[in-house]
Amino acid sequence: MIVLKAFISGLLATLIFHQGLFAVFYLVGMVPSAPFNLTPVPPLGVPSVLSLAFFGGLWGMVLWLLLGRFSRIIFWPGNVIVGAIGPTAVAMLLVFPIKGWEVSAQTWTGGLMLNGFWPGCRAVPGNDGRKGDQKGLKPEIF
Numbered sequence: 001m002i003v004l005k006a007f008i009s010g011l012l013a014t015l016i017f018h019q020g021l022f023a024v025f026y027l028v029g030m031v032p033s034a035p036f037n038l039t040p041v042p043p044l045g046v047p048s049v050l051s052l053a054f055f056g057g058l059w060g061m062v063l064w065l066l067l068g069r070f071s072r073i074i075f076w077p078g079n080v081i082v083g084a085i086g087p088t089a090v091a092m093l094l095v096f097p098i099k100g101w102e103v104s105a106q107t108w109t110g111g112l113m114l115n116g117f118w119p120g121c122r123a124v125p126g127n128d129g130r131k132g133d134q135k136g137l138k139p140e141i142f
Helices: 001-026 048-066 072-099 105-122
Strands: none
Touching: 001 048, 001 105, 048 105, 072 105
16 A cells, blocks of 8 residues: 555656646746646657656655665655656666657756655655654655
């Protein structure tokens, strides 16, 4: 059940925080394309933003499985660091080349900023990511 919660949390954090920060980047002219892109992506033809949210959910599960057992002191910075580096490295080293997109210092920097932002926010529904633990040693989503 906790892995499902991690998926939902990652999915929602992608839609709210990742795309929210992307909207700010778009409004100030840092990125050329608008957030919440509804263009269908192959092979299933789902809107791009929903595909992104699905993969955000998968990353939420990965982050929980890697970092969920750590204390609060390590849990939050670990989510931001691993959440920034993991998805950005996969995007820049695998996804961008497959799609024929340019990889540059700017795309790496933007990716690290966007992907470092949402993991720190993914457990917001649970306020600080914990529930019912008096000593604060076990993080939990919701």
